[in-house]
Amino acid sequence: MAVRHAVVVATAAALLLPLLQPTDAAETTAAAATVDSSGSRPPAKQAVAVGRGGAVSSVNSYSSQVGLNVLRQGGNAVDAAVATAAALGVVEPYSAGIGGGGYFVYYNAATGKVSTIDGRETAPARMHSNSFIDPSTGEPIPFQEAVNSGLSVGVPGTPDTWAKALKHWGTVSLASALRPATRLADKGFVVNEEFRAQTAMNEDRFRDFTSTTELFLPNGELPVVGSRFRNPGLARTYRDLAREGVGALYHGGLGRDVVRTVQKPPVAPGSDRVVRPGMMDRGDLARYAAVRRAPTRTTYNGLDVYSMAPSSSGGTTVGEALNILENFRLSKASRVQALHHYLEASRVAFADRNRWVGDPAFSDVPTQELLSKKFAKERACLIRHDAVLPSPLAPADPRGTGSGCSRGIGSEEPYEGPSTTHLVTADRWGNVVSYTLTIEQTGGSAITVPGRGFLLNNELTDFDFTPLTKGVPDPNLPAPGKRPRSSMSPTIVLRDGKPMLAVGSPGGATIITTVLQTLVNRLDLGMSLSTAVAAPRLSQRNRVTTEAEPAIFESPERTALERLGHRFVLAPSTFTPSPEIGAVAALEFLPGGTIEAVAEPKRRGGGSAMVVHESR
Numbered sequence: 001m002a003v004r005h006a007v008v009v010a011t012a013a014a015l016l017l018p019l020l021q022p023t024d025a026a027e028t029t030a031a032a033a034t035v036d037s038s039g040s041r042p043p044a045k046q047a048v049a050v051g052r053g054g055a056v057s058s059v060n061s062y063s064s065q066v067g068l069n070v071l072r073q074g075g076n077a078v079d080a081a082v083a084t085a086a087a088l089g090v091v092e093p094y095s096a097g098i099g100g101g102g103y104f105v106y107y108n109a110a111t112g113k114v115s116t117i118d119g120r121e122t123a124p125a126r127m128h129s130n131s132f133i134d135p136s137t138g139e140p141i142p143f144q145e146a147v148n149s150g151l152s153v154g155v156p157g158t159p160d161t162w163a164k165a166l167k168h169w170g171t172v173s174l175a176s177a178l179r180p181a182t183r184l185a186d187k188g189f190v191v192n193e194e195f196r197a198q199t200a201m202n203e204d205r206f207r208d209f210t211s212t213t214e215l216f217l218p219n220g221e222l223p224v225v226g227s228r229f230r231n232p233g234l235a236r237t238y239r240d241l242a243r244e245g246v247g248a249l250y251h252g253g254l255g256r257d258v259v260r261t262v263q264k265p266p267v268a269p270g271s272d273r274v275v276r277p278g279m280m281d282r283g284d285l286a287r288y289a290a291v292r293r294a295p296t297r298t299t300y301n302g303l304d305v306y307s308m309a310p311s312s313s314g315g316t317t318v319g320e321a322l323n324i325l326e327n328f329r330l331s332k333a334s335r336v337q338a339l340h341h342y343l344e345a346s347r348v349a350f351a352d353r354n355r356w357v358g359d360p361a362f363s364d365v366p367t368q369e370l371l372s373k374k375f376a377k378e379r380a381c382l383i384r385h386d387a388v389l390p391s392p393l394a395p396a397d398p399r400g401t402g403s404g405c406s407r408g409i410g411s412e413e414p415y416e417g418p419s420t421t422h423l424v425t426a427d428r429w430g431n432v433v434s435y436t437l438t439i440e441q442t443g444g445s446a447i448t449v450p451g452r453g454f455l456l457n458n459e460l461t462d463f464d465f466t467p468l469t470k471g472v473p474d475p476n477l478p479a480p481g482k483r484p485r486s487s488m489s490p491t492i493v494l495r496d497g498k499p500m501l502a503v504g505s506p507g508g509a510t511i512i513t514t515v516l517q518t519l520v521n522r523l524d525l526g527m528s529l530s531t532a533v534a535a536p537r538l539s540q541r542n543r544v545t546t547e548a549e550p551a552i553f554e555s556p557e558r559t560a561l562e563r564l565g566h567r568f569v570l571a572p573s574t575f576t577p578s579p580e581i582g583a584v585a586a587l588e589f590l591p592g593g594t595i596e597a598v599a600e601p602k603r604r605g606g607g608s609a610m611v612v613h614e615s616r
Contacts, residue, residue, distance in 0.1 A: 041190065042061055042062060042189065042190045042192070043061040043062060043064070043065040043608070044061065045061045045599075045606050045607070045608050046599075046608070046609060046610075047530065047533075047534075047598065047599050047600065047601040047606060047607065047609060048530045048596065048597070048598055048599075048609055049596075049597045049609040049610050049611045049614055050590075050594060050595070050596045050597075050611065050614065050615045051594065051595065051611030051612065051613045051614040051615045052428075052593050052594055052595065052611070052612065052613045052615075053071070053428050053611065053612030053613040054068075054071035054072075054077070054080070054425070054426055054427045054428050054595070054611065054612040055071075055424075055425065055426050055587055055595040055597040055609070055610065055611045055612070056068050056071070056080060056084060056423070056424070056425050056597065056609075056610050057423065057424050057585040057586060057587060057597045057598060057599045057607065057608065057609040057610070058084055058088060058421070058422070058423040058424075058585055058599070058607060058608060059088075059092060059095075059421055059422075059423075059506075059583055059585065059599070059600070059604055059607045059608070060087075060088060060091045060092055060607070060608055061608035062087055062090070062091045062184060062189050063084045063085075063087035063088045063090075063091055063092070063423070063608070064084065064423075064599075064607075064608035064609070064610045065608075065610065066083050066084055066086075066087040066180040066181065066184065067080040067081070067083055067084035067087070067423070067425055067610075068080070068610045068611075068612065069083075069180065070083045070084075070172075070177075070180070071425070071427055071428070071612050072612055074171075075170075075171060075172055075427070076169075076170065076171050076427045076429065076431050077106075077425040077426050077427040077431040077432055077433045078106060078165050078166060078169040078170040078171075078425075078431065078433060079166070079170045079171055079172045079176075079177055080425040080427065080433075081104070081165070081423060081425045081433040081435050082162045082165060082166055082170065082174075082177040083177045083178075083180050083181065084423050084425065085102075085158070085162065085423060085435060085437055086162070086177065086178050086180070086181035086238065087180060087181040087184055088421055088423065088437070089181065089234065089454065090181050090184045090185045090189065090231060090234060091184070091189050091195075092421050093216075093231075093234075093454065093455060094198050094199075094202065094419070094439075094442050094443045094444070094455070095419050095420055095421040095438065095439065095442065095506060096158070096420065096421045096437040096438055096439055097158070097439055097454040097455060098156060098158050098159050098237065098241070098249070098454055099153075099156050099158075099258075099439055099444065099449070099454045099455050099456040099457055100121065100156055100157075100158050100437060100438050100439035100440070100444065100457040100459065101119045101120045101121040101154070101156060101157035101158055101161070101437065101438065101457065101459060102119050102120075102157070102158055102161060102420075102435065102436050102437030102438055102488065103116065103117070103118060103119065103120070103308040103312050103314070103435070103436055103437075103486070103488045103490055104116060104117040104119060104161055104165050104433065104435045104490070105295060105306065105307065105308060105433065105434045105435065105490040105491070105492055106165070106169055106431070106432070106433050107306075107430075107431060107432040107433075107492050107494070107499055107502075108169065108431060109429050109430030109431050109432075110429075112497050114295045114297075114306040114492055114494075115168075115169075115292065115295070116292070116293050116294070116295045116308055116309065117161050117164055117165060117290050117291070117292055117293075118157075118290060118291040118292075118293050118308070118309075118311055118312070118483070119157035119158055119160060119161030119164075119290040119437075120154075120157055120311050120312070120459075120483040120484070120486055121154025121155055121156060121157050121457055121459040121460070121483065121484070122154055122155045122157070122284070122288060122481050122482065122483055123154060123155075123460055123463075123478055123479060123480060123481060123482045123483075123484070124154075124155065124278070124279040124280040124281065124284045124480070125279075125281075125283065125284055125287075125480045125481060126279040126281075126480070127279050127460070127478050127479070127480055127482075128478060128479065128480065129477045129478055129479060131151070131279070131478050132146055132151070132461075132463070132465040132478065133465065133466070140465040140466055141276075141465075143461065145274050145276070146276075146458075146460075146461050146465075147441055147445060147446075147458045147461050148205050148208070148273060148275060148445060148446050148447075148458075149265065149274075149275050149276040149277075149278065149445065149458075150261070150262040150263060150264075150265050150275070150276060150277045150278025150279075150280070150445070150447065151276040151277070151278050151279065151460070152278075152440075152445050152457075152458035152459070152460045152461045153262045153278050153280060153445055153447070153456045153457055153458065153459075153460065154280075154457055154459040154460045154484070155280060155284050155285055155287075155288045156249065156258070156288075156456075156457065157288065157290050158437055159241060159246040159249050159250075160246050160250070160288060160289060160290040161290045161437075162174060162177065162246075163245065163246045164290050164292070168292075169431070174241065174242060174245060174246070175242035175243070178238045178239075178241060178242045179242070181238060182235050182238040182239060182242070183235075185230070185231045185232065185234040185235035185238065185453065186230065186232060186235045187228075187230065188228035188229050188230035188231070189228065189229055190226065190227070190228060190229075191223045191224060191225050191226065191227050191228070191229050192225060192605060193225055193605060194604060194605035195223065195229070196222055196223055196224075196225050198442060198443070199216055199217070199222055199223060200222055201442065201443075202216075202442065202443040202446065203217065203222065205273070205443070205446040206443070206446055207268060207271075208267060208268050208271040208273045208275070208446065209265060209266050209267060209268060209446055209447050209448065210266045210267075210268050210450075211261075211266045211447070211448040211449065211450040211451075212446055212447065212448040212455070213268065214448075215231070215233070215448050215453065216448075231453045232453070233451050233452050233453030233454075234452070234453025234454055235453070236451070236452070236453070237254060237452045237453055237454065240252075240253070240254055241254070249285065250285045250286055250288055251285070251286055254452065255282055255285045256282065257449050257450070257451070257452055258280075258285070258449055258452075258456070259280055259281055259282050259285065261447060261448075261449045261450065261456065262277075262278035262279075262280045262447075262456065263277050263278055263280070263281075264277060265277065265278075265447050266447070266448075266450055284481075287481070293308075293309050294309060295307060295308065295309060295315065296308065296309045296315030296316055296319050296367065296371060297319075297371075298319040298322060298323055298371050300322045300323075300325075300326060300493075300519075300523065301326060301523065302495075303493050303494065303495050303500065303523070304493065304494040304495075304497075305318070305319060305322060305491065305493050305519075306491065306492045306493070306494070307319065307489055307490065307491045307492075308436075308486075308488060308489065308490055309360075309367055310357050310358065310359065310360045310365045310367060310485070311358070311359045311360065311483035311484070311485060311486060312485070312486040312487065312488050312489070313353045313357040313485055313486065313487055313512070314486065314487055314488050314489030314490070314491075314511060314512055314515070315489065315491075316353065316357055316365075316367055316370045316371060317349045317350065317352075317353045317357070317487075317489075317512045318349075318489050318491065318512055318515055318516050318519075319370070319371045320348075320349040320352060320353075320370050320371060320375075320376060320379070321342075321345040321346050321348070321349040321512075321516050322345075322516070322519065323371065323372075323373055323375075323376030324345040324348060324349065324376045324379050324380045324383070325341060325342065325345045325520065325524075326373075326376070327376065327377055327380040328341050328380070328383075330342075330520065330524035330525070331524045331525070331526070335525070335557055336557050336560040336561060336564075337385060338520065338524060338525060339538065339557060339561060340385070340388075340561060340564055340566070341383060341385075342516065342517060342520050342538075343388075343538060343540040343546060343561075343566065344382075344383045344388070344389055344540075345380075345383065345516075346512070346513050346516060346539075346540045346541065347389055347391060347393060347540050347541075347542050348379050348382060348383070348389070348393060348542075349379075349512075350413060350509075350512075350540075350541045350542035351392065351393040351394060351395045351396075351410050351542045352370060352379075352395045352396060352398065353512075354395065354410070354411060354413060354414070354468060354542065355395035355410070355468075355469075355472070355475075356370060356395065356398070356475060357370075357475060357476075357485055358474075358475025358476045358482075358485050359475075359479075359482045359483040359484075359485070361481075361482070361483075362475070362479055362482050363473075363475035365475065366398045366399055369398035369399050370398050372398065375396075375398045375404055377404075378396065378402065378403070378404025378405050379396060379404045379405070381404070381405040382404075382405055382407065386564060387564060387565055388564055388565030388566055389407070390407070390409070391542050391543050391544050392409065392410040392411055392412050392413070392542050392543065392544075393407070393408070393409075393410050393542055394406070394407070394408030394409055394410040395410055410469070410542065411468040411469045412468075412542075412543070413509065413541045413542050413543060414464050414468065414476075419438060419439070419440060419441050419442040419443075419444075419506060419507075419508065420436060420437070420438035420440075420488065420506035420507065420508070420511065421436070421437060421438070421506050421583075422434075422435070422436045422437075422490065422504040422505050422506055422583070422584070422585050423435050423504075423585055424502045424503070424504065424585050424586060424587045424597075426499070426502070426587055426589070426595055428612070430498075430499070432492055432499045432502050432587070432589075433502070434490035434491055434492050434502040434503065434504050435490055435504070436488040436489070436490045436504045436505075436506070436511070438457070438459070438488065438506070439455055439456070439457040439458070439459070440457050440458045440459045440461065440462065441458050441461075443455065444456055444457045444458050445457060445458040459484055460478065460484060461484075462476075462484035462485060462486065463476055463477060463478040463482075463484045463485075464476045464477055487507075487508060487509045487510075487511045487512050488504070488511055489504060489505070489511050489512055489515040490504040491503050491504060491515055491519075493519070498589070499587075499589045500588065500589055501519075501522065501529070501586065501587065501588055501589075502586060502587040503515055503518055503519070503584060503585075503586040503587075504584070504585065504586075505518075505582040505583055505584045505585070506582065506583050507581060507582040507583065509539075509541050510537075510539045510541075510547070510571075510581050510582055511582065512541075513537070513538070513539040513540065513541065513581070513582075514537060514539070514581060514582030514584060515584075517535075517537055517538065518532050518533060518584055518586065521535050522588075529586055529588040529596055529598050530596070530598045530601075533584045533586060533598050533599075533600060533601075534600070534601050534602075536548075536549045536550075536551035536552050536555065537549050537552075537571075537581040537582060538552060538568075538581075539571070539581050544567065545567045545568065545569045546566055546567065546568050546569070547568075547569055547570070547571040547572070547581060548568040548569070548570065548571060549570075549571050549579060549580060549581055550570065550579060552568060553568065553570070578603075580603045580604065582603070583600050583603045583604045583607065584598070584599075584600060584607075585598070585599055585600075585607060585609075586598045586599075594615065595611055597609035597610060597611055
């Protein structure tokens with residue numbers, strides 16, 4: 001009988017040493033209330049690790065350790081990335097998992113080429129441009145009503161992403177890659193403050209779904225810090241994927257469970273929440289395929305910057321902003337002027353993103369034109385050193401002639417949930433992965449598939465519910481089989497054809513500004529990678545105000561930037577009760593084969609950077 005709930009017991013016994021050992025399927029139904037009091041602790045966290053032989057950085061020490069173990073066992077960067085991602089599905093279930101999607105960017109050392117996989121979720125065949133319009137009012141349905149519903153759930157792409165990455169570039173089977181995470185789900189992880197805080201932030205909506213309450217509110221309570229959280233339902237699901245392949249989801253029993261949950265969400269008795277049923281059916285699952293795409297590419301001061309092409313807007317928007325900034329010598333500018341130009345370039349690039357970027361299967365997305373140096377030069381002419389551009393700024397037509405320097409009023413940036421997670425891996429052979437994956441909002445749709453141990457995404461709320469500008473074509477309206485626009489920006493930077501940096505972040509639309517600011521900090525302002533990651537962040541997304549972390553308000557640059565016309569508001573509390581922007585995981589490739597792995601020192605409770613052979 002499948003175990004349908006996670007179990008919290010006393011602080012965990014040793015978790016990681018056996019993670020690569022074979023598993024016994026009987027463990028799935030092991031007695032849920034067993035107490036293990038041997039008192040082990042989670043792997044130690046460090047924000048920076050320097051060494052050789054391969055590296056992993058992610059938001060969680062359990063997942064980083066899983067990836068590192070794979071590298072030490074002879075796996076490559078792709079094997080480690082999939083294993084790390086599967087472990088994140090266990091320990092970071094509110095940010096990612098097999099109920100979601102993502103974007104996978106890979107550098108192949110043997111060929112010197114960068115490749116990508118678009119594993120974004122897709123809309124069901126029954127979804128149309130007016131699916132988020134209330135027929136009784138003719139108005140968009142309330143956003144939170146859309147989020148917490150089956151209507152928001154897109155067809156998951158993460159399992160197919162893992163399968164395709166391993167097939168094309170990996171050295172182990174999906175079953176082998178899933179084995180460490182399966183054991184972790186069985187044995188459990190030690191609950192920390194971050195996990196409890198994220199559960200508390202979602203508690204009200206979690207209680208509206210019986211399966212989610214059973215899983216994440218054991219015995220009806222928040223998980224206790226220091227206790228062990230076990231998820232035998234997810235272990236069972238991973239075993240099904242290991243045994244049957246991803247066909248278990250796209251053609252099999254796991255898929256039946258997902259569709260049943262989407263169509264009839266398990267609403268708790270007595271809940272007064274309006275929960276709309278979803279449109280997904282088994283045919284939608286059967287038609288799904290993650291897509292191999294050419295990456296975006298631009299150059300920045302002699303470096304090659306590769307990232308994710310549409311359906312993500314990450315590569316085009318980060319790339320356009322860098323191209324704009326290349327017209328200014330930020331390395332020679334004061335810190336105030338460098339920040340000012342970073343904010344203005346981001347403002348301009350977001351104006352163009354919102355108008356032009358969507359799923360290329362449904363819109364003629366001008367990817368190359370958005371990344372052209374000529375267009376960037378036209379757009380750069382808008383930026384003054386002594387004043388701020390008005391917002392929302394109108395987009396320009398990258399296929400037009402000389403239109404980039406025209407000012408005008410545009411549309412507000414649509415809302416995008418600020419969750420997701422990111423990881424980077426590298427191996428002894430020089431292969432590199434930058435991988436961002438998500439279930440959209442923290443906690444996704446709040447709907448857990450009963451007995452399966454994972455949350456479903458609310459990715460379809462990334463569509464625009466109505467056109468942003470009346471009378472202007474919107475490339476991000478819902479449509480059957482369409483991928484909603486994303487901001488995920490997994491990035492790899494090459495110098496002379498060899499990896500220099502790999503970087504990415506969670507954070508919804510702030511992903512773009514987080515990656516951009518980290519690159520500017522490292523490449524233009526002369527910061528070390530660890531300092532570039534830790535530095536206070538600002539996020540300007542074609543709005544009247546710029547979101548800022550608390551340290552910005554205490555900095556001398558604030559007053560100088562306000563004199564130029566910048567207006568700051570405190571960044572929202574999203575992942576935790578603290579106001580934060582993004583959570584970077586990054587690698588830098590140093591001379592002599594040394595790698596510096598960097599994670600957040602504080603944001604989201606601090607991340608975890610590890611290397612195979614650490615320098616002493």
